[in-house]
Each structure stands twice: as C-alpha cells, then as structure tokens.
Amino acid sequence: MSEPIRVILAGGGTAGHTSPLIATAEQLTAAGPVEILCIGTPKGLETRVIPDAGLSLALIPPVPLPRKPSGDLIALPLRLRTAVREAKALLREHRAQVVAGFGGYVSLPVYLAARAEKIPLVIHEGNVVAGLANKVGARFADAVVTSFPDTALPRARQLGLPVRAAIAGLDRDSRRAEARAHFSLPGEGHVVLVSGGSQGARSLNAATAAAIDRLLADGISILHVVGPANLTEDVVPRENVATAAVYRPVGYVDDMAQAYSAADVM
Structure with missing residues (x-):
C-alpha cells in the first residue's frame, strides 16, 4: 500500500471558505x-463544521487584514509574525507535502509558512472578487484555481x-417531506429558498422582506436564511391564512442539503 499524501487545508471564517475545503477533503x-x-x-x-465533517482541525490566531488605517493595521506585523510561526510548527509537525488554501483570516499566515518551508501551495478562490489573503498568496502560489472565469488573480x-x-x-x-416538516413549511405548494451565505446578505434580505406579502399572497412559501446577526426580534415567521403559505426566517442552516430538499427554487 502506498504512503498517504500529507495535506494541509487552510480556510475559515464563513461557509464560503469552509464548504469548498470540506468538499476538497x-x-x-x-x-x-x-x-x-x-x-x-x-x-x-x-x-x-470541520470537526463535524470528521476532519482534524488545528487552530492559529486570526490575522485580520485591514483595508484602511486602524488599530488592526498597527497590530498586523506582530499578529502575522505570531501566526506564521505557529503555522510553520503545524506544517512541520504534520510533515506536510502540499498546502491548499481557501481564504479567510487563517489563510495568509499558512501561505507564508508554506513559502518559508518550501511546500507546494495551491489556492482556491470561490468568489468572483478575490479576498485579500488570496490576492497576496496568489503572487507566489504554485497553482491558483477559481470558481469563476473572471476572477482577477495571476496565473x-x-x-x-x-x-x-x-x-x-x-x-x-x-x-422533501422530511425537510419541509423540519423547517415547519407546508407539505404542498411552492417554496423559495433565499440565502446570502452563512453571514447573510443585506441587499438580498431587504429585497426579500419587500416581497414577502406578495409571495405569500400568491401561495409561495419562503425559507429565508438571513444570517445569524440579522435574525433580530423584528424578523419573525409569518403566514397568509388564505393561501396557507408561510415565511420562515432562520439565522443559519447547518445542513444545506435539507434546505435544498425543502425548496423548489433558490
């Protein structure tokens, strides 16, 4: 039996970084x-989510990358130095043969550690507009891959x-039946799933709020993933008695397969 390849996967913060990481694993x-x-x-x-997926997870300090003058900018050199040192130790301990990064506050220290340790680095950018960590890492990565054709990253x-x-x-x-029952959605009728990602999206949330009455009146139920910070006291479930359609806001969905199963369109 061949020796296993020893891989480091770095990424986090939101589902936009963790979901492709877990899928790659x-x-x-x-x-x-x-x-x-x-x-x-x-x-x-x-x-x-990473331990829940059965994967081993090590932690290093986050390194926010400020885009304008702030206290975080002053603290950046020390934070980065500390995080890179800890990332190097993990790469050595794991005897990593390749590093793949998916963005987020954890990524840049791991990218710099991989470069210092001369370990091949692959970066995946899942958004149309690349994050700052991936923009920096892409300059020296061995391979850069994207989800979208127009993402501006070198090579x-x-x-x-x-x-x-x-x-x-x-x-x-x-x-479908189990999923709709889980979210307290009607067993019959159409359901729209609205999600702006694990943190929600303000513009999408606002557009959905403006359309609730019209959709419910048309008999269309809504499963709305608003984001944890956006599930405030005034964001409440609603129902149109005449059509039996309902509006179900939730902060976050652990099992998106269940949400997809409940819906007819997203």
Whole structure:
C-alpha cells in the first residue's frame, strides 16, 4: 500500500471558505491514501463544521487584514509574525507535502509558512472578487484555481466550486417531506429558498422582506436564511391564512442539503 499524501487545508471564517475545503477533503479521501490536517482560527465557523465533517482541525490566531488605517493595521506585523510561526510548527509537525488554501483570516499566515518551508501551495478562490489573503498568496502560489472565469488573480485557472457529495448526489424528492416538516413549511405548494451565505446578505434580505406579502399572497412559501446577526426580534415567521403559505426566517442552516430538499427554487 502506498504512503498517504500529507495535506494541509487552510480556510475559515464563513461557509464560503469552509464548504469548498470540506468538499476538497472528501474528494482527496476518496481518491486514495491521504492524511489531512485542517487549519483554522478559534473565531470562525470552522471550529464547528470541520470537526463535524470528521476532519482534524488545528487552530492559529486570526490575522485580520485591514483595508484602511486602524488599530488592526498597527497590530498586523506582530499578529502575522505570531501566526506564521505557529503555522510553520503545524506544517512541520504534520510533515506536510502540499498546502491548499481557501481564504479567510487563517489563510495568509499558512501561505507564508508554506513559502518559508518550501511546500507546494495551491489556492482556491470561490468568489468572483478575490479576498485579500488570496490576492497576496496568489503572487507566489504554485497553482491558483477559481470558481469563476473572471476572477482577477495571476496565473489563475477556472476549476469551479468544489461541492460536497451530500449536495452533488442529493435526491431532493425523497427528502422533501422530511425537510419541509423540519423547517415547519407546508407539505404542498411552492417554496423559495433565499440565502446570502452563512453571514447573510443585506441587499438580498431587504429585497426579500419587500416581497414577502406578495409571495405569500400568491401561495409561495419562503425559507429565508438571513444570517445569524440579522435574525433580530423584528424578523419573525409569518403566514397568509388564505393561501396557507408561510415565511420562515432562520439565522443559519447547518445542513444545506435539507434546505435544498425543502425548496423548489433558490
């Protein structure tokens, strides 16, 4: 049996970084012997979703990258030096042969550690507009791949967005009744799923709020993932008695396969 490839996967903060990381880990595991260590920070979504996916997770201090003068900018050199030192130690301890990064506050220290340790670095950018950590890392990465064709990163190739097996192979019809019951949605009628990502999106939330009455009057129910910080006291479930359509706001959805199964369109 061949020796396993020793891989570091770095990314976190939001589902936009953790979901493709977990999907990549699934594909690597399916492809052959591999030992994966994920690196995140204590403040991100990764502290929950990565262990829940059965993956090993190590933590280093977050390094926010301010875009204008602030206290974070003054503290940046020391924070970065500390985080890079801890990332180097993890790469050495894991005896990493390749590092793949997906963005977020954890990524830049890991990218710099990989460069210092002369370990091949692959960066995946999942957004149309690249994050600052990936913009910096792309300058010296061995390979850069993107989800979208127009993402402006040097030497980038469009690969697409890694998708978890539970989503790619989802049988929505067989799960629909259970999924709708889980979200307290009607068993019959159409359901629209609205999601602006794990943190929500203000413009999308505002547009949805303006359309609630009209959609419910037309018999269309809404499952709205508003983002944890946006689930305030005035964002409440609603129902149109005449059509039985409902509005169900939630802060965050752990199992997006269940949300997709409940909906007819997103």
